[in-house]
Amino acid sequence: MQPLRSNGIMAKYEKLLDEAIQNIRLDRQATNTALDEVCQDIHSGKLDHGRSGLVVAKYLETLQRSNEQLVKVASLLTKTSHKNENISGAEIDAIYDNLNEHKEDVDGD
Numbered sequence: 001m002q003p004l005r006s007n008g009i010m011a012k013y014e015k016l017l018d019e020a021i022q023n024i025r026l027d028r029q030a031t032n033t034a035l036d037e038v039c040q041d042i043h044s045g046k047l048d049h050g051r052s053g054l055v056v057a058k059y060l061e062t063l064q065r066s067n068e069q070l071v072k073v074a075s076l077l078t079k080t081s082h083k084n085e086n087i088s089g090a091e092i093d094a095i096y097d098n099l100n101e102h103k104e105d106v107d108g109d
Contacts, residue, residue: 013087013095020099021073024066031066035059065102072098 038055041047076095079087 009087009092013092016095016099017073017076020069020102023102024069024073028063028066031059031062035063069098069102 035056038047038052038059042049042052042056076091079091
């Protein structure tokens, strides 16, 4: 497939990346808030550590996935910031796949 040079495609790409970054940040904020609340409840004795450990592990797993998402986005941004600003159809497909994976992770958890 030929590289795409259209400014419209690049604008759409940048908009999707901005949206993905914003979603990642919102997910991290919500996860951090929930994790803080669970940890406070464990420390205060309201929750049993043994029973809540799996919940805490899930929250940490979610944060790790968001870290991986940010690394992927940073990698994509680095690719596009080089002198050659062409983006191939395969790269666009990879972006959509990554965004859909993230959406499924959020919806599934």
